[in-house]
Amino acid sequence: MSQDAMKKAAAEAALAYVQPGMIVGIGTGSTANHFIDLLAGIKHKVEATVASSIASAQRLESHGIRVLDLNEAGELSLYVDGADESDENLNLIKGGGGALTREKIVAGASAKFVCIADDTKLVKVMGKFPLPIEVIPMAEALVAREMIKLGGKPVLRAGFTTDNGNIILDIHGLEITDPVALENRINQIPGVVTNGLFAIRPADVLILGGANGVRTLV
Numbered sequence: 001m002s003q004d005a006m007k008k009a010a011a012e013a014a015l016a017y018v019q020p021g022m023i024v025g026i027g028t029g030s031t032a033n034h035f036i037d038l039l040a041g042i043k044h045k046v047e048a049t050v051a052s053s054i055a056s057a058q059r060l061e062s063h064g065i066r067v068l069d070l071n072e073a074g075e076l077s078l079y080v081d082g083a084d085e086s087d088e089n090l091n092l093i094k095g096g097g098g099a100l101t102r103e104k105i106v107a108g109a110s111a112k113f114v115c116i117a118d119d120t121k122l123v124k125v126m127g128k129f130p131l132p133i134e135v136i137p138m139a140e141a142l143v144a145r146e147m148i149k150l151g152g153k154p155v156l157r158a159g160f161t162t163d164n165g166n167i168i169l170d171i172h173g174l175e176i177t178d179p180v181a182l183e184n185r186i187n188q189i190p191g192v193v194t195n196g197l198f199a200i201r202p203a204d205v206l207i208l209g210g211a212n213g214v215r216t217l218v
């Protein structure tokens, strides 16, 4: 089974969390895209959605699914999104697609976060996947210096601007043994908008697609 088929299987399993009349928060990336395409098949069940990126909003609208601004939507029942890495406590690294800030906002506004991924994303200790940080452009050098002090190797994501008009630094070489402490620490650096650790608010449910089917961690 291909990695993409495993992502699709996880996305399909997440449909079971969609209840009639819900406003659903929608993530970004190839796994979230599978979820969007599958959601189109039950679109009359959902009241509306809130998207975590311009790309996801456009994909939802192309299926005729209503997309609300988060400020109009109030608290969301459910957020469904992919991840770049997860540990067994459902702490995540996200932001491979650069949408981490809006993803964190929509996840924070949601009662339940269902994360969908292929099972290669599950690791013992996070950090093999470079940790994305969204940075206000004038703070690039400052944030890079501070991340070197924390043991990382920052690399500017060349030619990439976030939906919020900022840059991404991808931090290589971290071994993340205390994700909550690191998430808090990085967010204290002036110029950091947010970082891709989702540990202060981890996923509530992790659905993993694998060669032998789908399994769920809670």
Ligand SMILES: O=C(CO)[C@H](O)[C@H](O)COP(=O)(O)O
Pocket (backbone or CB within 6 Å): 027, 028, 029, 030, 031, 032, 081, 082, 083, 084, 093, 094, 095, 096, 097, 098, 099, 100, 103
């Ligand atoms: O955080 C993300 C985007 O900012 C994605 O959820 C993450 O990069 C996983 O992507 P994919 O589903 O394509 O493997």
